[in-house]
Amino acid sequence: MSAVLGVRPVGHAAALVEVADAAAALALSLWLRERLQAVDIVPAAATVLVDGCAVADLHAVVGHWTGESAAASGPLVEVPVVYDGPDLPALAGQLGLSPAEVVAQHAAVEHVVAFCGFAPGFGYLQGSVWDVPRLASPRPRVEPGSVALAGGWTGIYPSASPGGWQLVGRTDAVLWDPSRESPALLAPGTRVRFRPVASLEEGR
Amino acid sequence: MNLTVLDTTGLVTVQDAGRPGHAHLGVPRAGWLDEPAAGLANRLVGNEASCAVLELTLGSVALRCPSAVWVAATGAPCAVTVDGHAVAFAEPVRVAAGSVLSLGTPASGVRTYLAVGGGIAVDPVLGSRSTDTLAWVGPAPVTAGATLPVGTDTGEPQALDTPRPPVRGPLRLLPGPRADWFDADPVDLLAGSTWSVGAASNRVGMRLEGPGLRRAAAYDGRELASEGMVLGAVQVPPDGQPVVFLADHPVTGGYPVAAVVHPDDLWMCAQVRPGETVRFRRG
Numbered sequence: 001m002s003a004v005l006g007v008r009p010v011g012h013a014a015a016l017v018e019v020a021d022a023a024a025a026l027a028l029s030l031w032l033r034e035r036l037q038a039v040d041i042v043p044a045a046a047t048v049l050v051d052g053c054a055v056a057d058l059h060a061v062v063g064h065w066t067g068e069s070a071a072a073s074g075p076l077v078e079v080p081v082v083y084d085g086p087d088l089p090a091l092a093g094q095l096g097l098s099p100a101e102v103v104a105q106h107a108a109v110e111h112v113v114a115f116c117g118f119a120p121g122f123g124y125l126q127g128s129v130w131d132v133p134r135l136a137s138p139r140p141r142v143e144p145g146s147v148a149l150a151g152g153w154t155g156i157y158p159s160a161s162p163g164g165w166q167l168v169g170r171t172d173a174v175l176w177d178p179s180r181e182s183p184a185l186l187a188p189g190t191r192v193r194f195r196p197v198a199s200l201e202e203g204r
Numbered sequence: 205m206n207l208t209v210l211d212t213t214g215l216v217t218v219q220d221a222g223r224p225g226h227a228h229l230g231v232p233r234a235g236w237l238d239e240p241a242a243g244l245a246n247r248l249v250g251n252e253a254s255c256a257v258l259e260l261t262l263g264s265v266a267l268r269c270p271s272a273v274w275v276a277a278t279g280a281p282c283a284v285t286v287d288g289h290a291v292a293f294a295e296p297v298r299v300a301a302g303s304v305l306s307l308g309t310p311a312s313g314v315r316t317y318l319a320v321g322g323g324i325a326v327d328p329v330l331g332s333r334s335t336d337t338l339a340w341v342g343p344a345p346v347t348a349g350a351t352l353p354v355g356t357d358t359g360e361p362q363a364l365d366t367p368r369p370p371v372r373g374p375l376r377l378l379p380g381p382r383a384d385w386f387d388a389d390p391v392d393l394l395a396g397s398t399w400s401v402g403a404a405s406n407r408v409g410m411r412l413e414g415p416g417l418r419r420a421a422a423y424d425g426r427e428l429a430s431e432g433m434v435l436g437a438v439q440v441p442p443d444g445q446p447v448v449f450l451a452d453h454p455v456t457g458g459y460p461v462a463a464v465v466h467p468d469d470l471w472m473c474a475q476v477r478p479g480e481t482v483r484f485r486r487g
Binding site: 008009010011012013014015016029039040041042043044045046047048049051052115116117118119120121122178183184187188 | 230339381436
């Protein structure tokens with residue numbers, strides 16, 4: 001039986017496939033990439049947009065998806081992080097933990113990039129068990145490489161931008177380089193380990 | 205050959221068919237907004253359909269051409285001059301070596317396209333020479349002092365047998381994925397009113413002002429989890445004023461999509477000025 005909850009047409013040549021959650025959306029998007037010709041296949045929080053395909057073909061293929069996941073087989077990337085973000089002390093207090101405990105727990109989990117959005121190379125990483133509120137007032141400028149939490153997500157800002165996520169650390173990992181064969185370091189399906197370091201020089 | 209940009213006003217960018225296929229990495233498609241006009245300009249100078257052109261948004265440009273070259277301007281009509289002498293719009297024009305080509309600000313419409321024989325040959329990024337104005341992927345906007353490389357001219361200019369650009373009419377609407385979020389069929393709601401184009405419209409979206417679309421009671425105050433967005437999506441924020449997503453639209457969005465503008469009608473969104481009106485019909 002298919003694990004698809006619904007298919008909503010989007011104009012003539014696209015459809016939104018509804019699934020249970022972001023992990024299912026990631027799994028379905030990777031599964032569809034190997035089975036369907038489309039211009040764009042875009043996983044998100046609880047849907048996969050399939051754009052630039054015959055919707056009849058999508059219907060024919062998607063009904064065979066049983067919820068199987070290829071996500072655990074994505075590449076593993078290690079990201080060195082100096083956990084000195086300005087929001088870490090207050091966030092730790094809200095979570096009832098010490099800052100060191102927040103760092104240890106965040107670094108202990110293997111995260112997975114569920115989907116990208118907001119900016120090129122900005123991945124929404126799943127793995128944290130916390131539900132972190134966004135800042136009441138977004139910062140006008142967040143530095144590139146800032147490691148941030150919001151909701152159940154971890155994200156790393158690839159470039160300077162305004163941002164409302166809570167900043168816990170920073171990295172010098174190059175998240176976005178259009179001249180690379182894989183321009184996004186954190187493409188959907190990538191597994192991520194955060195490694196606490198005292199300085200980014202030490203992380204290299 | 206490199207063109208030298210002597211002067212610009214408004215927004216001038218390099219555009220080709222864009223870079224679809226990278227939405228899952230957070231990269232907008234970009235590309236020319238008025239595809240028929242850009243395609244006509246390329247055909248007039250004998251270019252392949254994939255050649256990059258200049259897109260002027262309520263703008264003007266002056267270029268020095270060090271070598272002789274075919275050019276054609278299309279889209280929003282404007283005065284075209286070579287060394288100060290008026291030349292034809294929407295026809296191939298031969299510019300002599302060393303001459304200055306100028307395009308003036310259009311009196312109607314928004315976006316003028318300039319094709320150069322051989323195409324604008326700036327370095328492609330992710331397979332496209334288009335400037336994306338949301339995430340700034342691709343070349344920088346074209347400003348005075350810039351040099352623009354031009355590719356090798358491979359085709360003969362085509363003055364005849366070129367279809368004219370289509371005429372403007374109501375935009376056809378196709379069903380959107382979240383029609384159930386509204387208190388009536390949103391295609392009927394959109395087609396039943398005249399919409400004014402907002403001043404904040406740009407390459408990301410055409411903002412519409414009108415009576416607004418009301419949400420169905422069951423969806424009042426509800427939030428939609430972010431989901432993928434298509435070109436032409438008519439997204440409706442809680443204030444009910446629709447935004448039609450154009451080439452530089454964000455790849456995901458958190459407001460319901462009420463309908464989708466027919467891809468063949470999107471070029472009209474590129475040419476409606478703020479304050480002018482648009483109408484819709486079921487497509």
